[in-house]
Amino acid sequence: MTLSPAAQAILDRYSDDTAEVSWLWESMAAEAVLRHGGPADAEALLPLFLTAPAAHDALMPVLARHGDLRLAERLLEATVEGGRLREGVPSGVLHAVGRLGYTPATPLLWEHVDDSYDVSKDACLGLSHLPCEELRGAIAESLEKHEGAALFPEFLPVLAAKTQDPGWLDRLVAWGGNHASTDCNGGLILGIALHGEQARPAFTRLLWDTRWDACDRGTGSALWTYASTRVLGLDLPQLYADLRELVRTGADPDVRRDAVRSFLTLVEFRCAEPWTGVAAAEARLESSDTLYHLLFAQPSEDGDTLTELADRVFGKDEHYSGAVRALEDSLRTEAAHEWALRAVTSR
Numbered sequence: 001m002t003l004s005p006a007a008q009a010i011l012d013r014y015s016d017d018t019a020e021v022s023w024l025w026e027s028m029a030a031e032a033v034l035r036h037g038g039p040a041d042a043e044a045l046l047p048l049f050l051t052a053p054a055a056h057d058a059l060m061p062v063l064a065r066h067g068d069l070r071l072a073e074r075l076l077e078a079t080v081e082g083g084r085l086r087e088g089v090p091s092g093v094l095h096a097v098g099r100l101g102y103t104p105a106t107p108l109l110w111e112h113v114d115d116s117y118d119v120s121k122d123a124c125l126g127l128s129h130l131p132c133e134e135l136r137g138a139i140a141e142s143l144e145k146h147e148g149a150a151l152f153p154e155f156l157p158v159l160a161a162k163t164q165d166p167g168w169l170d171r172l173v174a175w176g177g178n179h180a181s182t183d184c185n186g187g188l189i190l191g192i193a194l195h196g197e198q199a200r201p202a203f204t205r206l207l208w209d210t211r212w213d214a215c216d217r218g219t220g221s222a223l224w225t226y227a228s229t230r231v232l233g234l235d236l237p238q239l240y241a242d243l244r245e246l247v248r249t250g251a252d253p254d255v256r257r258d259a260v261r262s263f264l265t266l267v268e269f270r271c272a273e274p275w276t277g278v279a280a281a282e283a284r285l286e287s288s289d290t291l292y293h294l295l296f297a298q299p300s301e302d303g304d305t306l307t308e309l310a311d312r313v314f315g316k317d318e319h320y321s322g323a324v325r326a327l328e329d330s331l332r333t334e335a336a337h338e339w340a341l342r343a344v345t346s347r
Helices: 005-015 023-036 039-051 057-066 069-079 092-099 103-111 117-127 133-146 156-163 167-178 186-193 196-207 221-231 236-248 253-272 288-297 306-314 318-345
Strands: none
Touching (some): 005 023, 005 039, 069 092, 069 103, 092 103, 092 117, 103 133, 133 156, 156 186, 167 196, 196 221, 236 306, 253 288, 253 306, 288 306, 306 318
């Protein structure tokens, strides 16, 4: 297999002794490899990553998405010592080896669950991709220890489904709805979604529930809410229909404003497609062209485009009017990019 142009550009830049390589440039090139690359890119970029893992952490998502079990094994051999990550190794390694399905890493990842925020997050997200059969009891015990707390290891709840106790779905919902701080509920939201189809009703309720602040960017929950919609197969046209119904039925004005803000945030994430590392969240459920047409080019059954709906809810608030216009521009650009890719790949 041949390398993608972006991966080749990264290697060429580092092979040129006179070239300066900024982290920003490398991260942009790595983003292109992440979106459009493949296994050959991960193989070629692994040695570069291992020369200085902390300096090349922008390559970590590429290894996680496009690597394989053999790459995961080599990655651990080079970055782990004495059952812990070597000093200076980014915790994304934990996420990567779990995502790649490398089950021998299970004890290592569990060892890091009670670590600092980023390390714990990566360990939990990595474990969410592994069977964890030998950890069922330990996971349940750890969840019970923290259940009902306002603050806790935020991503521990993503492992609740690994206990194979269906009762944890309702327990996570109650935990987030009644006790957890909204600064610490991203893992609860994703943990609920990872229970699968039976979680859809509960997730849809919390999405529009102001108590959850599910689409709050400041707390970081919004990213995991967006990932959860993808895990559950809730596409934006479905959610837009829910939003229109909520606005149409005359809900409390604060609820309507929060719901529209939440939907705008979800569409923003859809345009940006940020890396979450959650494999089940990576299906693109609708094309940008379809979404643009639905939201901005064709009035809904209520006679509104998204712009008009936002105007009805917020009035002529310049902040939200500007935000919706910017979103329309972004979605149009994304749609044009999709058409360009189709034209290139169909040649």
